[in-house]
Amino acid sequence: MREAIWFRSDLRMLDNPALFHACKSDDAPVAVFFACYETWDNHNWAPIKVDFLWRNLKSLQQDLSDNGIELEVRLVPKFSQVPGALRQFCREHEVKRVHINAEYALDEKRRDAAVEAVLSNDDIELMTYHGNLLVAPGQVRTQQGDYYKKFTPFNRRWRQVISELGQNAPLKITPYTMVKAKGLPELPFKSKDSSDWSAGEQEALGKLGQFVGHSVSKYKSARDIPAESGTSKLSAYLALGVVGPQTAARALHQFSPEFPFGLPSGADTWLTELAWREFYQHLMYFVPRLSKGESFQAETDSIQWLDDSDAFQRWCEGRTGYPIVDAGMRQLTSTGWMHNRLRMITANFLVKDLLVDWRKGEAFFMQHLIDGSFPANNGGWQWSASVGTDAVPYFRVFNPVKQSEKFDPEGEYIRKWVHELKEVPTKYIHWPHSWLQQQSSNNYCEPVVEHKFARERFLTTFKQVKNG
Known part of the structure; x- marks a missing residue:
């Protein structure tokens, strides 16, 4: 009986339970990856992330072929076309069992359920493992048997489960006879060079x-x-x-x-x-519902956000007039990555200073991040917007100037990304506007909003929802 592994967000050989179990037979398994570029686009995948994926896929294909496993990469535009495409792959290779590592967002779960239904018609088994997590969903439960809605008790119980499970030896496969790598097809997706990140x-x-x-x-x-x-x-x-x-x-x-x-x-x-x-x-x-653009705290979906396209655009381009915010956004759009502290500062600013819907920021981050992960990005944005589970209390509104003074005291980070402020003395770097007005030339933007006013506006708006 021929085994197959269907790679998704598990582009590795070490500690990959789906690959490990597919390799338990004497015959080398076949492997497949479906490039669902239209669905990636709908899911706001960043061009730099797609480029990075493609480079890592090429490296994986070579690693697998060196170990005797042939990886085919097929262009299948949408998730909805995957069940038929996988059935066709299995028929071509006479596969009777397919191994996968689970994914947990709604579209992925629906895709996998559809795949399982289609394969079962051909008597093909779909074997699912939790190789993308240390602890599978359902293994971390409250005393009442429910899932955790707060991080701190989750973290405590999660560690206990890891301790109970014990340390596993690394999952490594025994190589088969080496085969030639097939190469990758041309991907019809706009990409952005990711070569600053080494692949493989x-x-x-x-x-x-x-x-x-x-x-x-x-x-x-x-x-x-x-x-x-x-x-x-x-x-x-x-x-x-x-x-x-x-x-x-x-x-x-x-x-x-x-x-x-x-x-x-x-x-x-x-x-x-x-x-x-x-x-x-x-x-x-x-x-x-987290996969449907809805808040964990359902009542907060009635917040009246401002539809201020100009303010949103200034945030996207790093032209808010708040140096630390602008530095973060420019790092993101230039490199496809942003420091985690800056993710919190810029998200807080968009939602609480500009009163712009957090979902716009969530999508913008995904469209630019090389490490864009839907669960982590969604969770981070809901946390910052005070609409998620275990979120930062709504009355905690970051003061971007104080954040700047605390975490970039000398202004090194600001000067690296906001070139208009390179000559500003450290004393003024976090709020340079009065100093800049004394200079003969000043091409840095004015503040998009006054923080004190914006904070009160946000608190008033949020209280109306909280007090119902």
């Missing part, structure tokens, strides 16, 4: 080793300073599954024999970031 599983594993070996000890303090390279920069690899969460977690085992407990602060903080990633995927699984 070995590159990702190298970055993981470098981070855990040299930087994770400073992670707790360094991760909030955007001028420093204090984050792991692994999010783009995790989003495509080029490195798996099992591999990332195993790298932290060295710091504590009681893993996931007893970790030093830097490693513990990074594990908490992995927990946030899983929390948002669990929520996607249990709360389908």
